[in-house]
C-alpha cells in the first residue's frame with residue numbers, strides 16, 4: 001500500500017464564555033479549561049405542545065441551579 005499524505009489545517013471551536021440565563025452573570029471556567037460549574041439544558045418540544053416543535057436551550061450557574069432545585073416538590077435524584 002502506498003499512501004501520500006498532505007498536511008491539512010483545521011479549525012475547531014471551543015467555548016470562550018458562558019453566561020447564566022437566569023442571573024445573567026458570567027460563569028467561570030474551571031482550572032485546566034473545564035466547564036463543570038453550570039448545567040446546560042436543551043429541549044425540543046414536540047408538535048402539539050405549547051411550543052410546537054421549538055428547541056429551547058439555556059445554561060444555569062451553580063447558584064441558580066441550587067435555587068431552582070430548592071423549589072422542587074420532589075428532590076433531585078443524587079448518585080455518585
Ligand SMILES: [Zn+2]
Nearest residue numbers: 020023061064
Ligand atoms: Zn445564575
